[in-house]
Amino acid sequence: MGTGFLKRLMLVSAFLSVLLAGAMYLGISVGSTGSNFGDSMRLLLTDKSVDSVPEAIIRQIRLPRVMLAALVGAALSLGGLVFQALLRNTLAEPYILGISGGSAIGAIFGIILGFSYFPGVSIMAFTGSLATLLLLLAMSSGQAVFKKDSLLLSGVMVNAFCSAVIMLLISMTRDARLHNIIFWLMGDLSTADTGRVGILAAALLPCFILLFWLSNIMNLLLMGSDMAQTMGVNIKIVTITLLVVTSFMVSATVGSCGLVGFVGLVIPHLFRIILGPDHRILVPACVLGGGAYMVLCDLLAKILPSQGEMPAGVITAMIGAPLFIYLLKRSGR
Amino acid sequence: MNPVITITKLNYSYGKILVLKDISFQIQSSDFFIIIGPNGSGKTTLLRLLAGIISAGDGRIDVLGDYIEDYNRKVLARKIAYVPQTVPVDFPFTVSEVVLMGRAPHLGILGLEKEKDLLRAKQAMEFTELDHLADRKTSQLSGGECQRVFIARAICQETEIILLDEPTASLDLAHQTRIMDLMERLQKERGITIVMVSHDVNLAAMYGKTLLLLKEGQIVSQGKPGEVLTFQTLEAAYGCTLLVDESPLGRFPRVTPVPGRLMGVKD
Numbered sequence: 280m281g282t283g284f285l286k287r288l289m290l291v292s293a294f295l296s297v298l299l300a301g302a303m304y305l306g307i308s309v310g311s312t313g314s315n316f317g318d319s320m321r322l323l324l325t326d327k328s329v330d331s332v333p334e335a336i337i338r339q340i341r342l343p344r345v346m347l348a349a350l351v352g353a354a355l356s357l358g359g360l361v362f363q364a365l366l367r368n369t370l371a372e373p374y375i376l377g378i379s380g381g382s383a384i385g386a387i388f389g390i391i392l393g394f395s396y397f398p399g400v401s402i403m404a405f406t407g408s409l410a411t412l413l414l415l416l417a418m419s420s421g422q423a424v425f426k427k428d429s430l431l432l433s434g435v436m437v438n439a440f441c442s443a444v445i446m447l448l449i450s451m452t453r454d455a456r457l458h459n460i461i462f463w464l465m466g467d468l469s470t471a472d473t474g475r476v477g478i479l480a481a482a483l484l485p486c487f488i489l490l491f492w493l494s495n496i497m498n499l500l501l502m503g504s505d506m507a508q509t510m511g512v513n514i515k516i517v518t519i520t521l522l523v524v525t526s527f528m529v530s531a532t533v534g535s536c537g538l539v540g541f542v543g544l545v546i547p548h549l550f551r552i553i554l555g556p557d558h559r560i561l562v563p564a565c566v567l568g569g570g571a572y573m574v575l576c577d578l579l580a581k582i583l584p585s586q587g588e589m590p591a592g593v594i595t596a597m598i599g600a601p602l603f604i605y606l607l608k609r610s611g612r
Numbered sequence: 613m614n615p616v617i618t619i620t621k622l623n624y625s626y627g628k629i630l631v632l633k634d635i636s637f638q639i640q641s642s643d644f645f646i647i648i649g650p651n652g653s654g655k656t657t658l659l660r661l662l663a664g665i666i667s668a669g670d671g672r673i674d675v676l677g678d679y680i681e682d683y684n685r686k687v688l689a690r691k692i693a694y695v696p697q698t699v700p701v702d703f704p705f706t707v708s709e710v711v712l713m714g715r716a717p718h719l720g721i722l723g724l725e726k727e728k729d730l731l732r733a734k735q736a737m738e739f740t741e742l743d744h745l746a747d748r749k750t751s752q753l754s755g756g757e758c759q760r761v762f763i764a765r766a767i768c769q770e771t772e773i774i775l776l777d778e779p780t781a782s783l784d785l786a787h788q789t790r791i792m793d794l795m796e797r798l799q800k801e802r803g804i805t806i807v808m809v810s811h812d813v814n815l816a817a818m819y820g821k822t823l824l825l826l827k828e829g830q831i832v833s834q835g836k837p838g839e840v841l842t843f844q845t846l847e848a849a850y851g852c853t854l855l856v857d858e859s860p861l862g863r864f865p866r867v868t869p870v871p872g873r874l875m876g877v878k879d
Binding site: 284285367368369492493494495496498499501502503505506508509510511512513551555556557559 | 660663664665685686688689690692693694695696699700702703704705706709710713714716717721722723724725762769775
């Protein structure tokens, strides 16, 4: 690989950056008030503000929403990729394993207690995701951690339990917060505002860099922990770092837009088929391509219903769940 | 004599079960050292301790003159390579990608390879006769080919010592000798110290320079194949009747387990 590898990395990154930029441009230009490609292009190319309604819509509603979608897509894709490497199971994904559900419980508690989005609700979401992760690892501990079925079954159970707790919390909520919780739960990106997106970006970008830095170690992890260790990897530190960073990323996305499932399954699978299993390529590909995928899913969520909108989480689940079933069936052979 | 590994008064237990008891021995430089013994005698645990995968609670292991616990993982990985019995191949890496991973201890954190590293990988694949499979996915290989890939990876790691956990288990006869020939060439041509755990006493007799026989976590016997593989020690260790004679192939013992029906035992 050597220089060949760097060339490939550049090529993949450049191509996916263009794809992401294109998707974001489309996302900014199209919306419920109609399409205005001209306005959005002019806005992107000049700083002059032309106080108009279309401009306000683009700047204050569509732009933060598209950026939120890109960040969420990147974080969830990367989360799936890391879980799959760490657990050596291509079907692992934060949503399927119940990590997202756990952080949703934390976040809902935060909302009910009346905390502000940052830091209150976010910290609660992070705590929730870590707690489910520990529960999951404890349930499938010992040698069984790496067995496909045992891990997935544990995940399904954790997820079912989380759903029950979420229902319980919802049923106990009576006032206006109920509507907030329900919409947010379904994976809704329409509440994006510039401030929140800024905080999320500041939280996620260092995670992306750290994970790229650890990408070759993820390659070594796929050879089994014994072999990775004898190739110089400090398994304990690396495992804990990856788990904590990933839970943090997942809880940050859950905190800002609720439950968006299966992105972490679809994107890493797609890129593994196209680009091969090298994580040094897959990490940047998941960040850029996952971002583009989420922006496009959100765009579909905006334009598909003839009236109003649907949450983007509905689209990702409708694409992802059938794919999961297909992969599960294929891996069983 | 020049020991590369020295083990002193080593004990190891899983919970309350003591699996290695008061083990002390040395492995000399460029030896072909084979650890044999019945199931559950602690062979694999011993190998994992030598690889630094698990650390000994009690006792001491020195690698190339230094206490193993004092090594930085990456530095240790430049001294000792390890080939586990089975390696997951769920992820579709190609043969050359896996072999190249052996360079990891010599590279920076992102593992960016230079020309020299590519050359080492190429040489390792030639040595193990894998060059024609370089771009094949490891998930499409046979068991014997897979084992050769992971040995090539260990060679690519450029260490003085290579540890192998039953590399011939589950391979057919042709692949068994092919793997063992390969290891013998590594030891003879490059002076690499080979430490291997094996179930197969006859392969151990044919290839090993030094054998270590374990039973219930203790050393029963250590020395040249002719000294260790006597019927008294083997019968004591394995608890079954064995015929030990000289192999028609050369000056090393041949071990044949005797079926119960020939012993007049009725079932």
